[in-house]
Amino acid sequence: MKKIAVTGGLGYIGSHTVVELQNEGFEVVIIDDLSNSEIAVLAGIEKITGKKPAFETIDVCDTEKLRACFKKHSHIDAVIHFAAYKAVGESVAKALEYYRNNVCGLISLLTVMREFECANIVFSSSCTVYGQPDVLPVTELSPIKKAESPYGSTKQMSEDIITDTVAAEKSLSAILLRYFNPIGAHPSALIGELPKGVPNNLLPYITQTAAGLRTELHVFGNDYNTPDGSCIRDYIYVLDLAQAHVVALQRMLGSKESGSLEIFNIGTGKGLSVLEILHEFMQANGVNVPYKIVGRRAGDIEQIWAETTRANEVLGWRAHTPLNEVLQSAWKWEQKLRG
Ligand code: UD1
Numbered sequence: 001m002k003k004i005a006v007t008g009g010l011g012y013i014g015s016h017t018v019v020e021l022q023n024e025g026f027e028v029v030i031i032d033d034l035s036n037s038e039i040a041v042l043a044g045i046e047k048i049t050g051k052k053p054a055f056e057t058i059d060v061c062d063t064e065k066l067r068a069c070f071k072k073h074s075h076i077d078a079v080i081h082f083a084a085y086k087a088v089g090e091s092v093a094k095a096l097e098y099y100r101n102n103v104c105g106l107i108s109l110l111t112v113m114r115e116f117e118c119a120n121i122v123f124s125s126s127c128t129v130y131g132q133p134d135v136l137p138v139t140e141l142s143p144i145k146k147a148e149s150p151y152g153s154t155k156q157m158s159e160d161i162i163t164d165t166v167a168a169e170k171s172l173s174a175i176l177l178r179y180f181n182p183i184g185a186h187p188s189a190l191i192g193e194l195p196k197g198v199p200n201n202l203l204p205y206i207t208q209t210a211a212g213l214r215t216e217l218h219v220f221g222n223d224y225n226t227p228d229g230s231c232i233r234d235y236i237y238v239l240d241l242a243q244a245h246v247v248a249l250q251r252m253l254g255s256k257e258s259g260s261l262e263i264f265n266i267g268t269g270k271g272l273s274v275l276e277i278l279h280e281f282m283q284a285n286g287v288n289v290p291y292k293i294v295g296r297r298a299g300d301i302e303q304i305w306a307e308t309t310r311a312n313e314v315l316g317w318r319a320h321t322p323l324n325e326v327l328q329s330a331w332k333w334e335q336k337l338r339g
Pocket of ligand 1: 086087088126127128152181200201202203205217218219220221231232233274297300301304
């Protein structure tokens with residue numbers, strides 16, 4: 001049985017990925033410092049899969065502790081690296097913290113992986129590396145634009161660090177997954193997104209407004225150059241996204257070649273506007289979400305969606321869950337949280 005370390009494995013995408021890994025028969029060691037996650041997620045994972053993964057409370061920047069963890073859980077075959085800060089707005093105010101956590105964390109991890117001859121990494125990257133693209137949809141070969149935020153910058157730097165390390169080490173293989181906008185929750189409603197305080201992201205804001213926690217959704221801008229004037233994104237179901245990690249991992253572990261670096265866009269291939277998602281949510285769940293159009297949010301890009309042919313053809317993966325089911329899962333999770 002292959003052993004996989006999942007950093008940030010109690011987070012939103014991490015926890016769904018752990019579920020899929022365990023369902024596919026992988027042995028999982030979660031490494032998470034609980035800075036933006038809850039220990040209760042572990043019980044949710046156990047309930048869904050019938051198996052409690054190993055868990056270590058470690059900040060990946062703490063190289064000593066990471067080393068001890070790799071020693072304790074000897075022979076880790078691969079790492080999926082999620083652990084990072086991810087709020088675009090916050091990254092502007094806390095630039096140094098973002099660089100330290102996201103960049104130093106990765107360097108610390110790669111250092112320990114090399115010491116323990118762990119030769120495979122799947123990295124959690126983002127469509128943010130494309131900035132505002134000139135041509136849509138974006139392919140993996142689309143130009144990398146100047147980052148719009150320190151958060152985006154850390155993702156670009158991390159991709160460079162991994163690319164250069166693969167070139168230097170030869171034995172290391174890496175897959176960079178560029179996610180678009182993950183949404184929804186596990187259909188069991190045992191795990192899902194747990195935003196701290198006022199949510200930054202659209203879907204948690206919509207579900208909290210539907211639940212009455214927020215008065216109204218603010219739609220940031222209706223004067224963009226899009227059909228209805230609101231921004232367009234590619235919203236991908238978190239469980240479809242989790243499955244992409246499993247197939248990426250299987251591809252790496254099944255390959256006889258080392259020293260490869262591959263990049264995949266992980267999205268649906270379809271762009272939806274803020275207003276479209278909002279109306280789809282209301283329709284899928286039969287609830288009303290009051291909203292108001294307000295000014296644009298600083299740093300927002302106008303529109304982006306993925307070209308997913310590479311992931312479809314090379315990984316044999318595609319997003320398959322219908323949008324109404326995804327939006328129902330998000331609402332079911334919110335209701336569960338509110339008891
Ligand atoms: C951004 C990053 C993404 C990152 C994610 C993490 C880009 C292109 N994307 O996603 O890489 O992983 O943050 O948090 O940099 N909106 C509203 N009202 C709200 C909240 C959002 O109208 O209350 C709108 C936004 O203006 C945007 C869309 O909803 O058009 C999606 O926003 P959000 O969920 O925050 O994600 P991104 O900013 O696209």
